[in-house]
Amino acid sequence: MKALSALVSCALVATSQAHSIFQKVSVDGVEHGLLFGVRTPDGSYQNYPITSLEDPDFACNTGIVHKDNNVIDIPAGSKVGAWWGHVLGGPQWEVDTDNPIAPSHKGPVTVYLAKVDDAAAAEPTGLDWFKVGQEGLNTTTGKWGVDTVIENEGWWYFTMPACLAPGNYLMRVELLALHSAYAAGGAQFYMECAQINVVGDGTNVGENFVPFPGAYEDVNDPSILINIYDNTGTPNNALKPYVVLGPEPLTC
Numbered sequence: 001m002k003a004l005s006a007l008v009s010c011a012l013v014a015t016s017q018a019h020s021i022f023q024k025v026s027v028d029g030v031e032h033g034l035l036f037g038v039r040t041p042d043g044s045y046q047n048y049p050i051t052s053l054e055d056p057d058f059a060c061n062t063g064i065v066h067k068d069n070n071v072i073d074i075p076a077g078s079k080v081g082a083w084w085g086h087v088l089g090g091p092q093w094e095v096d097t098d099n100p101i102a103p104s105h106k107g108p109v110t111v112y113l114a115k116v117d118d119a120a121a122a123e124p125t126g127l128d129w130f131k132v133g134q135e136g137l138n139t140t141t142g143k144w145g146v147d148t149v150i151e152n153e154g155w156w157y158f159t160m161p162a163c164l165a166p167g168n169y170l171m172r173v174e175l176l177a178l179h180s181a182y183a184a185g186g187a188q189f190y191m192e193c194a195q196i197n198v199v200g201d202g203t204n205v206g207e208n209f210v211p212f213p214g215a216y217e218d219v220n221d222p223s224i225l226i227n228i229y230d231n232t233g234t235p236n237n238a239l240k241p242y243v244v245l246g247p248e249p250l251t252c
């Protein structure tokens, strides 16, 4: 009986992957449509993570199918929302407790930009990325960026830096799930890119640039290879500080 139930639960795990995908943008509370200006995969692997730090598609994900020519205007200083769902459209089933992402998948959320000439046409490789937003772990409450995504029914918000120079950028939103990160290669990186046009009269063109792939280099980095469970099994990193990967976000 024990063996049977183990088998059954394995089968369940195999068919219901608790993954997530970024697929919608809002600007100052105004929502754009699903996939408007956001590049995503489709099909059975649409919501799969990347686990190799050297994956050539680490910038904007692999197997991109949905890519329109819309470029989303975003005023510098505005409140930007990135919407995550379990699958394209949100829930996978009528009652989907893994939407927008399984609550077990704790970890940080980050946003990077790369300046491009034409966001609708830009290739995602070989760009210089800088960070504009992040939420890691609150060591008082044990709340992760992922918890905010779940609390806001898929939305994660940041402020587009007010000093940012106008023009086209790719906006890369990344969610890092650390529930299995206690084993090397167990960290799950989820990311998609939106095509944006920053509007304003700022002059800041970014700082502390990093490449993707390449920004995260070391599989043994304590922010990648990490056991986030305390001695009661609570995924709060024992309320010890968690260092979010990558450079500090741009501040104006």
Ligand SMILES: *[C@@H]1O[C@H](CO)[C@@H](O)[C@H](O)[C@H]1NC(C)=O
Binding pocket: 138, 139, 140, 141
């Ligand atoms: C952590 O959470 C507490 C309680 O919600 C909040 O007062 C505090 O500002 C948070 N700390 C950070 C660094 O966000």
